[in-house]
Amino acid sequence: MVMVALMTLSGLSFAGNKATIMVSATVIARVSQSLIHQVSSINVTEGDIKRGFIEIPSGTILQIKTNSRNGYTLHFEGENELFKEVTVIDKGRTTILSSGGGFIHQTNSGGNAEVKDLSYKLLLNENIQSGSYSWPFRVKASLL
Numbered sequence: 819m820v821m822v823a824l825m826t827l828s829g830l831s832f833a834g835n836k837a838t839i840m841v842s843a844t845v846i847a848r849v850s851q852s853l854i855h856q857v858s859s860i861n862v863t864e865g866d867i868k869r870g871f872i873e874i875p876s877g878t879i880l881q882i883k884t885n886s887r888n889g890y891t892l893h894f895e896g897e898n899e900l901f902k903e904v905t906v907i908d909k910g911r912t913t914i915l916s917s918g919g920g921f922i923h924q925t926n927s928g929g930n931a932e933v934k935d936l937s938y939k940l941l942l943n944e945n946i947q948s949g950s951y952s953w954p955f956r957v958k959a960s961l962l
Contacts, residue, residue, distance in 0.1 A: 845885060847961055848961070849884040849959050854881055854933070856878050856953065861949075862942070862950075867942060871940060873937070873939050874938040875937045877953075878957050879933065879936070880959065881934075882927070882931065882932055883932070887926055888926070889962065890962065891923055891962060892959055894906070894915055894919040899945075900917075900954055901943055902917055904955075905939040906937075908934060
């Protein structure tokens with residue numbers, strides 16, 4: 819947002835004079851996110867254990883808006899012993915992260931809000947048991 823202040827100077831005459839005014843503005847980069855959907859738990863079956871992985875379509879859906887020319891990162895944070903690594907799928911783009919998380923760079927969306935529909939493939943640890951587990955990590959959008 820740029821604000822311009824005008825002042826009236828009484829008693830001064832500027833007729834015939836020219837002046838140049840330089841105006842500059844700094845736009846502070848920001849990013850905001852709204853969580854639309856987040857899977858709250860993972861159900862691991864014997865079939866998942868035999869296969870060695872579990873797939874979670876549309877596990878996280880975020881709405882993100884940024885004005886940063888450099889884009890932003892999606893940070894995945896978590897501590898768990900459920901899986902060895904996680905594959906994050908976003909519009910056909912596949913990124914492999916460690917079980918502790920990581921980040922994925924996202925380009926600028928032109929200032930428009932965009933929806934990120936993230937799917938996951940979790941490579942399970944050998945010692946995992948079948949059952950229901952809490953969702954293992956958080957996703958947060960941050961500036962670079």
